[in-house]
Amino acid sequence: MPPISRGFGGRPRREVDPSRVPPGQYVVEDFPVLSAGPTPRTPLEQWSLTIDGAVDEARTWTWDQLRELPAKTFTTDIHCVTKWSKLGTTWTGVSLDTLLEEVETEAEYLTVWCDGDYTTNLTIEDVSDGKAWIAYDFDGEPLDPEHGGPARLLVPHLYLWKSAKWIRGISFTPVDEPGFWEAAGYHNHGDPWREQRYWND
Amino acid sequence: MELWLDGNAIAGLLADALGEDVTATERHCPHCGDDWALGAYRAYRGAGMVLRCPGCGTPGLRVVETVEGFSVAWGADPAR
Amino acid sequence: MAGAALLERLTVARAPVVWRLARVRAVEEAAEAAVTIVLDVDDWPGHAAGQHVDVRLTAEDGYQAQRSYSIASAPEDPGLALTVERIDDGEVSPYLAGELREGDEFELRGPVGGHFTWRVQDGGPLLLVAGGSGFVPLRAMLRHRAAQGSDVDSRLLVSARGWEHVLYRDELSSFGDVHVHVTLTREQPPGWSGSARRVDAEMLRELGPGPEERPRVFVCGPTAFVERAADLLVELGHHPAAIHAERFGPTGR
Numbered sequence: 001m002p003p004i005s006r007g008f009g010g011r012p013r014r015e016v017d018p019s020r021v022p023p024g025q026y027v028v029e030d031f032p033v034l035s036a037g038p039t040p041r042t043p044l045e046q047w048s049l050t051i052d053g054a055v056d057e058a059r060t061w062t063w064d065q066l067r068e069l070p071a072k073t074f075t076t077d078i079h080c081v082t083k084w085s086k087l088g089t090t091w092t093g094v095s096l097d098t099l100l101e102e103v104e105t106e107a108e109y110l111t112v113w114c115d116g117d118y119t120t121n122l123t124i125e126d127v128s129d130g131k132a133w134i135a136y137d138f139d140g141e142p143l144d145p146e147h148g149g150p151a152r153l154l155v156p157h158l159y160l161w162k163s164a165k166w167i168r169g170i171s172f173t174p175v176d177e178p179g180f181w182e183a184a185g186y187h188n189h190g191d192p193w194r195e196q197r198y199w200n201d
Numbered sequence: 202m203e204l205w206l207d208g209n210a211i212a213g214l215l216a217d218a219l220g221e222d223v224t225a226t227e228r229h230c231p232h233c234g235d236d237w238a239l240g241a242y243r244a245y246r247g248a249g250m251v252l253r254c255p256g257c258g259t260p261g262l263r264v265v266e267t268v269e270g271f272s273v274a275w276g277a278d279p280a281r
Numbered sequence: 282m283a284g285a286a287l288l289e290r291l292t293v294a295r296a297p298v299v300w301r302l303a304r305v306r307a308v309e310e311a312a313e314a315a316v317t318i319v320l321d322v323d324d325w326p327g328h329a330a331g332q333h334v335d336v337r338l339t340a341e342d343g344y345q346a347q348r349s350y351s352i353a354s355a356p357e358d359p360g361l362a363l364t365v366e367r368i369d370d371g372e373v374s375p376y377l378a379g380e381l382r383e384g385d386e387f388e389l390r391g392p393v394g395g396h397f398t399w400r401v402q403d404g405g406p407l408l409l410v411a412g413g414s415g416f417v418p419l420r421a422m423l424r425h426r427a428a429q430g431s432d433v434d435s436r437l438l439v440s441a442r443g444w445e446h447v448l449y450r451d452e453l454s455s456f457g458d459v460h461v462h463v464t465l466t467r468e469q470p471p472g473w474s475g476s477a478r479r480v481d482a483e484m485l486r487e488l489g490p491g492p493e494e495r496p497r498v499f500v501c502g503p504t505a506f507v508e509r510a511a512d513l514l515v516e517l518g519h520h521p522a523a524i525h526a527e528r529f530g531p532t533g534r
Contacts, residue, residue, distance in 0.1 A: 001339075001343075002300075002337070002339045002345070002388055003302060003339065003386050003387065003388060004339050004340070004341055005338040005339055005340070005376075005385065005386065005387045006385050006386075007376065007380045007381075007385070008338045008339070008340050008346075008376050008380070008387075009340050009341075009344075010340055010344045010346055010372055011372050026344065034246055034247045034248065035245055035246070035247050036245055036247035036248070036251045036260075037245055037247075037251065037253065037258070037260075038205070038245075038258070080248070081248050082248060117259075117260070117277075159248075160248075161247070161248040180263075181247070181248050181249060181263075181265070183274060183278075184249060184263035184264075184265055184272060184274040185249065185263075185265035185267060185271075185272025185273075185274065186248060186249070186265055197267070198265065198267040198272070199272065200267075206504070206528050207396075207526065207527070207528060208396070209333075209394045209396050209397050209527055210349060210527070210528065210529075212333070212393035212394040212396075213333075213334070213335040213349065213390045213391055213393040214335075215393075216390075216393050217390070222393055222394070224393070224394055224396040224397075225396050238396055239396075240394070240396025240397070241396065
């Protein structure tokens with residue numbers, strides 16, 4: 001145990017239901033901005049989302065087309081591998097199931113790619129059945145660019161590095177291809193409830 | 202607001218990860234061909250730290266702090 | 282999967298860095314809302330002026346917070362000194378610059394930062410540009426210069442919001458033959474004879490030295506201040522590679 005600094009307590013932390021806090025996490029009230037690179041700024045008229053790769057036929061949605069899809073506003077908890085958790089966050093977006101209905105694939109794996117050079121990898125299992133969203137509003141307002149706006153992937157049951165900011169496409173792949181952080185030492189799957197932080201966890 | 206600091210700001214982390222103070226060490230960026238001291242690289246704090254070439258922005262180094270130590274990945278695409 | 286895919290050899294001097302125990306010897310006022318903490322550090326290996334340390338605090342429940350602070354003392358000074366400005370809604374600075382007292386302990390890692398250092402043998406002339414708490418590492422450089430009895434041509438520009446915010450006010454005249462210029466950007470005391478505006482090209486040109494003298498330039502402070510000052514210096518003809526910059530940003534751990 002490192003030496004205790006007398007009188008230091010950190011920021012006042014509110015009481016929370018411990019069953020909502022994965023092991024090793026602490027709850028924050030603010031929304032830390034963490035980024036692997038500069039904030040991209042793609043104008044909406046140039047924005048598109050594409051699903052391609054090992055699919056029968058690639059599909060692309062423009063911003064307007066995305067916004068016409070059925071969307072939902074929901075509240076969820078998010079967990080960052082750097083140990084902060086933010087409870088009760090409210091998002092609006094399109095379920096990835098809605099988009100996946102438009103493609104046919106036998107592939108199990110997908111790579112998410114984004115404006116900037118960020119990528120992450122997921123299984124189809126991890127993004128199906130209500131587990132993943134293309135989110136474009138946070139707390140009732142358009143998603144801030146520093147938090148991934150205009151749209152980010154949201155996969156709340158995994159550590160937040162999997163919820164790729166500035167998503168522009170999903171490529172289905174026959175094999176699992178580690179993304180930006182998975183190749184650098186983070187866990188390939190990233191389940192906060194099993195504390196899958198690092199590659200050898 | 203910019204999200205990066207120069208590599209000096211994370212000199213301690215880099216020293217822990219690499220075993221020595223590397224901020225004065227020059228690295229050749231294979232992407233743009235320029236040499237820059239690591240202390241001049243742009244350090245972004247994401248899930249881990251990313252040091253990007255100040256000339257072209259390509260990642261030169263990724264550092265993940267794990268329980269046991271550090272995972273260090275050089276270059277833009279360590280998986281390939 | 283983890284580890285280097287590309288092998289790149291680096292040749293660097295050995296400088297192993299570990300966490301050491303630091304014990305507070307004294308806490309002194311450095312300015313309004315800023316303190317200088319003098320420390321005894323187990324097995325301190327010494328440092329070069331301009332370097333910084335990482336400070337790690339541990340609460341009783343195990344929660345940890347970490348921040349970086351420039352070393353305020355010269356390598357020749359007894360005891361290691363850090364100057365911390367209290368940021369009201371900060372997590373660590375209200376503790377270090379408010380609660381901390383003699384005898385308290387925390388962990389310290391360093392010294393680190395080989396890129397932003399000056400030793401007397403590096404020569405001059407020296408141009409130091411400080412924004413707010415960016416004065417800390419530059420003060421270490423000037424104390425080192427004085428301790429070594431150096432007469433290297435040195436010029437210091439300090440920018441602060443008001444006179445009460447200027448760090449080490451009482452030391453400014455003790456740096457010896459250093460040309461010091463202070464600019465107070467928001468409030469000036471009656472009879473103020475320094476500048477009363479943000480750093481600009483004219484102020485830097487007047488302070489000198491010019492680029493033809495090939496000074497070693499060190500700029501330190503908040504990111505916006507450093508970017509602006511560095512841009513102005515480049516516009517005045519200083520070579521970008523001659524400008525050492527250290528940006529203080531809000532990315533505490």
